[in-house]
Amino acid sequence: MSTTKKTTTPARTPKASTTATKAAAQAPEPEVVVNETPKITGPELKKKELIDTIVARSGVKKREVKPVVDAMLAVLGETIADGRELNLAPMGKLKITRMKKTTKAHIITTRLRRTEPQQTEAPDPLAQAAE
Numbered sequence: 001m002s003t004t005k006k007t008t009t010p011a012r013t014p015k016a017s018t019t020a021t022k023a024a025a026q027a028p029e030p031e032v033v034v035n036e037t038p039k040i041t042g043p044e045l046k047k048k049e050l051i052d053t054i055v056a057r058s059g060v061k062k063r064e065v066k067p068v069v070d071a072m073l074a075v076l077g078e079t080i081a082d083g084r085e086l087n088l089a090p091m092g093k094l095k096i097t098r099m100k101k102t103t104k105a106h107i108i109t110t111r112l113r114r115t116e117p118q119q120t121e122a123p124d125p126l127a128q129a130a131e
Contacts, residue, residue: 047069047073050069051065051066051069054069080094080096080108080110081106081108083096083099084096090114091112091114092112092113092114092115093112093113093114094110094111094112095110095111095112095113096108096109096110097109097110097111
């Protein structure tokens with residue numbers, strides 16, 4: 001004669017489930033952090049426009065500004081390619097977060113941190129140099 005064994009599963013106590021519900025109800029709401037999407041206000045800045053803007057602000061002749069800008073951009077490009085951080089006021093602090101080489105390009109992802117501009121009543125130093 002065979003006897004069948006009856007298996008029972010332990011019953012959940014309502015006390016345990018209500019305790020978890022109370023704890024969840026008392027927990028503070030999680031804070032959602034929203035990243036701002038940058039708003040593109042105009043077309044990208046090209047080297048020619050950069051040189052023209054520097055000439056207009058400084059009053060120095062274009063033939064003198066162009067080699068300086070070319071040298072500056074070359075140094076900045078080499079520094080970033082080497083993986084070094086830049087800390088150039090008033091531009092800000094540039095930190096490299098990721099570097100990836102592909103067959104056609106070297107992709108460098110960076111973060112640029114800028115402090116809020118200080119309201120000063122001093123005139124632009126480049127404008128003084130031109131006077």
